[in-house]
Amino acid sequence: MRARYSAYATGSIDFLRESNHSKTRRQFDPESAGRWSRESRWLGLTILGSDSSTPARAHVNFEARYEDRDGAPVLHRERSLFEREDGEWRFVSGGAIPAVSQKVGRNEPCPCGSGKKFKKCCSA
Structure with missing residues (x-):
């Protein structure tokens, strides 16, 4: 899983294709x-x-x-087989794993993962 994330982050598309199971590779x-x-x-x-x-x-x-191409923060949650x-x-x-709605306090860490307080990040 970590290797596939790294492949997306570095643009290693050949690795992504090869790391698909043969029964689903054509769908990639x-x-x-x-x-x-x-x-x-x-x-x-x-x-x-994880569970086996x-x-x-x-x-x-x-x-x-x-962040998407417009700079908007995205939290992608998934259950992969x-x-x-x-x-x-x-x-x-x-x-997709359904998002659980939660109220974020102004002084809590921003859920986007930036490490900033919510009020100084996505709430601003």
Whole structure:
């Protein structure tokens, strides 16, 4: 998972394609992935948890923080499925984790991950 995030952050589209499982690799759109990679400013990745239903199958829950091409902060939350293929973990699919609404206090850290207080960041 961390390697795929790094590939988006550095524009390593070939790695993203190759790290897809063979049964889903044809669905990968390198142009779309490349555009998303280039037009975003990648700010960080947090692994929220993982679980394995078998030794060859695992889900990973994560949050990726980035700014879109307009500079707006985005929190991408996903639950991804990975399966082992030829001894390597390969991406199979992913789906959004519904956002949990929470009220952020003015003096609390901004949820965008900048490290600034909310009142000095996205609330300003």
